[in-house]
Structures are given as structure tokens and as C-alpha cells.
Amino acid sequence: MEGLLASKRLVQLAVSMILPGSTLGVLGGGQLGRMFAQAAQSLGYRVHIFEPAADCPASAVANRTFTAEYQQVEELSLFAKSCAAVTYEFENVPVEPLWKIESLTRLLPHSGVLEICQNRLREKTWLKKSGFPHVPFAEVEAHEDLAAAARRVGLPCVVKTADFGYDGKGQKKVTDDASLAAAVTAFQGVRAVIERFIDFKCELSVIVARNEAGESRVFPIAENIHTKHILDFSIVPARVSAAVAREAEALAVAIAERIGLVGLLAVELFLTDRGELLVNELAPRPHNSGHWSLDGGRTSQFEQHVRAICGLPLGDPSVREPSVMVNILGDAWINPATGQETAPDWGAVLSYPRAKLHLYGKKEPRVGRKMGHFTVTADSVEGALETARVLKEKLRRASS
Numbered sequence: 053m054e055g056l057l058a059s060k061r062l063v064q065l066a067v068s069m070i071l072p073g074s075t076l077g078v079l080g081g082g083q084l085g086r087m088f089a090q091a092a093q094s095l096g097y098r099v100h101i102f103e104p105a106a107d108c109p110a111s112a113v114a115n116r117t118f119t120a121e122y123q124q125v126e127e128l129s130l131f132a133k134s135c136a137a138v139t140y141e142f143e144n145v146p147v148e149p150l151w152k153i154e155s156l157t158r159l160l161p162h163s164g165v166l167e168i169c170q171n172r173l174r175e176k177t178w179l180k181k182s183g184f185p186h187v188p189f190a191e192v193e194a195h196e197d198l199a200a201a202a203r204r205v206g207l208p209c210v211v212k213t214a215d216f217g218y219d220g221k222g223q224k225k226v227t228d229d230a231s232l233a234a235a236v237t238a239f240q241g242v243r244a245v246i247e248r249f250i251d252f253k254c255e256l257s258v259i260v261a262r263n264e265a266g267e268s269r270v271f272p273i274a275e276n277i278h279t280k281h282i283l284d285f286s287i288v289p290a291r292v293s294a295a296v297a298r299e300a301e302a303l304a305v306a307i308a309e310r311i312g313l314v315g316l317l318a319v320e321l322f323l324t325d326r327g328e329l330l331v332n333e334l335a336p337r338p339h340n341s342g343h344w345s346l347d348g349g350r351t352s353q354f355e356q357h358v359r360a361i362c363g364l365p366l367g368d369p370s371v372r373e374p375s376v377m378v379n380i381l382g383d384a385w386i387n388p389a390t391g392q393e394t395a396p397d398w399g400a401v402l403s404y405p406r407a408k409l410h411l412y413g414k415k416e417p418r419v420g421r422k423m424g425h426f427t428v429t430a431d432s433v434e435g436a437l438e439t440a441r442v443l444k445e446k447l448r449r450a451s452s
């Protein structure tokens with residue numbers, strides 16, 4: 053009976069499958085586009101990248117790169133027509149070009165999903181309207197309202213730009229009158245949203261994949277440690293109770309269904325001291341906190357993304373081995389005392405048998421710039437975390 057159901061499901065999926073040999077397109081040529089391309093190619097797809105900047109990380113592996121601005125409609129049309137489906141690797145793609153692409157080929161996740169997720173205010177309003185737990189917020193309608201809105205939310209709070217914010221960029225914490233006055237000046241003429249500052253117990257993320265047939269699969273919850281607002285460590289499985297993990301998974305699936313996801317969606321969460329889960333942000337694409345799955349999972353998030361947008365059956369997202377992923381920022385090249393640049397000692401990571409190094413091929417290391425990552429797997433999360441911390445220190449020591 054089960055076999056019969058499975059084959060029926062395959063027949064249903066086959067109706068809209070995009071099969072290996074076809075060409076997939078990615079808007080954006082950063083590291084997420086690069087790792088997506090690598091996963092797609094190993095499944096037998098060709099990959100075209102559309103990216104305004106020349107010499108991007110994904111272009112080194114893509115079958116073809118279109119280098120043009122998103123508003124260059126002719127080039128964009130050429131790109132769209134060359135692909136059986138197009139996806140995107142970051143949220144800051146203007147939405148009008150997406151409509152053009154949608155008129156020519158399949159764009160997944162749909163433009164409506166991106167429209168909600170690329171603007172903090174729209175995203176928070178959508179979460180609120182849909183009844184999902186979120187960080188309390190207030191909209192700043194006119195700049196003069198900023199101080200009043202901050203008082204409404206209560207101090208401490210965080211002021212964030214409504215558009216184009218990521219990794220803590222475009223946000224300021226407000227704790228008192230002086231920092232409020234500074235925020236009023238800094239956000240002059242900028243559309244903003246104000247959030248209550250959450251004194252969270254930890255940060256978590258859940259990545260969910262969903263295909264056109266409505267089949268969903270959730271990756272194990274990641275526990276994320278940020279430094280200066282940038283992801284530093286992702287620990288999988290997260291050190292939370294089974295009940296919290298189940299709740300987070302159910303939340304991610306419910307959000308994916310409600311938003312009509314076809315593709316991959318990362319749900320960033322705060323876990324409060326009272327055990328409450330609050331959604332911080334949604335990202336409809338592979339996510340930094342899912343990189344562990346390349347080495348510690350049964351199916352990587354990039355392969356799952358390919359499967360989801362191509363209408364293939366989804367892979368097993370479970371953990372093969374407890375994993376800790378560490379981001380390698382440009383900081384690792386720079387000696388804090390002298391400001392001089394030296395390549396980190398890759399041998400520190402490469403010589404450890406259960407560590408895997410991934411570098412994105414970016415030429416210029418800058419403070420805060422994501423240059424690569426490494427993942428340590430071990431028999432326990434504690435063991436993986438301890439080794440990951442030691443290896444990170446060794447990399448840093450090599451450049452000082």
C-alpha cells in the first residue's frame with residue numbers, strides 16, 4: 053500500500069518536474085549562488101547566473117554568467133528564456149524585474165514571497181496578520197514619529213531600516229534619550245521599523261523546503277551564535293528541548309504553507325527566557341545557518357532547494373553527524389595590531405580529519421565580509437563545538 057502511495061506521489065510530481073539536463077537560473081552571484089550551482093550541477097543541471105558585479109563567486113562555477121543590472125530588460129529576458137526555472141540567492145533583488153522573469157519562465161519562490169520578505173515592515177505586518185508569533189514592533193510612518201514610536205514600543209528597542217537590511221546593517225539599538233536622539237538623526241529620510249529589544253536565551257533558525265505538490269521537509273533546528281550581528285557559529289542539532297524543536301518545526305511548515313512557498317525558506321527565531329519562540333526574520337532562499345548540511349546532513353540545503361524548485365521528491369534533511377559551522381570573515385586575514393593582511397593558516401582546518409573547509413573565491417578580504425566557512429562534525433554537539441572553537445582560534449592566530 054505504501055509503495056503504491058509513493059509511486060502515485062511520483063506520478064503527481066512528474067507532471068511538473070524539471071529534469072536533470074535542464075538549465076536553472078540564479079539571480080545573484082554570491083556564495084549562495086555558487087553553492088547552489090555546485091549542487092545543481094552534481095545533479096546534472098546546467099546553471100546560469102545573473103549578477104550586476106563582474107567576477108562574482110558564482111561565475112567561477114556557472115555554465116554561463118549574464119553580467120548586467122537587474123533593470124536591463126533585454127539581458128534579463130535573454131537570461132530568463134535560457135532557463136527552465138529561475139530562483140534568487142538574496143532578498144534585495146528589485147521586484148519589477150522579477151515580474152518580467154515570471155512572464156517568461158518559472159520563478160521560484162514566487163515573486164509575492166520575495167515581496168513580503170524583502171521589506172521588514174511588510175514581513176512583520178504579514179506575520180502579525182497571519183497570526184504567527186513575532187517581535188513586537190511599530191511602524192515609523194513619518195520621520196518625526198520615530199521618537200514617539202520608540203516610546204510606544206518601549207526602551208530598549210532596535211530601529212531598523214524597512215528595506216535592504218541584513219547582518220545587522222541599517223539597525224541601531226536605542227537604550228536612552230541620547231541613543232534615541234542619535235537614531236533620529238541617523239534614520240532621517242529612511243523608512244524604518246522599531247522593534248522591542250528581545251533579551252533572548254538563544255537564536256535559532258529552521259529551514260523548510262516545500263515543492264509544488266505541497267510536500268514539506270524541515271531541516272533540524274540550528275542554534276546560532278552571532279558576533280557583531282553576523283553569524284559566527286551554527287550548532288546542529290540545537291541544544292533545545294524536543295518540545296521547542298517540534299514547535300519551531302511546526303511553525304516553519306505553517307509559515308511555508310501560508311506564504312505559498314515553493315523552494316526553500318529560512319525562519320530566524322528568538323527563544324526567550326520564558327520559552328517563547330518569536331520570528332525575527334524570513335529568508336526565502338538557502339541560509340548561512342544551513343551550510344552545515346553540506347557536510348553533516350544527509351541532503352544539503354542547496355540540493356534540497358534544487359529538488360524543491362524542480363518539483364522532484366524532497367531529500368532526507370536529517371543530521372548524519374552533529375555539526376558546527378563557523379563563518380570565516382575577512383577579519384581572519386587582518387592583523388588587528390598592524391592592520392596588515394596575511395592569509396590564514398588553512399592547514400589548521402585542513403589537517404583536522406573531521407573538518408571541511410569551504411572558500412568562496414572572493415579576492416578581497418574585508419572586515420565583516422563572508423569569505424568562507426568550515427564545518428566540524430563529531431560524535432556529540434559539545435565535541436564539535438569545542439573543536440570548532442579551537443580551529444577558529446588557530447586560523448586567527450596564524451594571521452596575527
Ligand code: AMP
Nearest residue numbers: 210218219220247248249250278281333
Ligand atoms: P537582523 O539583521 O534583523 O537579522 O539582525 C541581526 C542580529 O541582530 C540578530 O540575529 C540578533 O542577534 C540581533 N537583533 C536583531 N533584532 C533584535 C531584537 N529586536 N532584539 C535583540 N536582538 C536583535
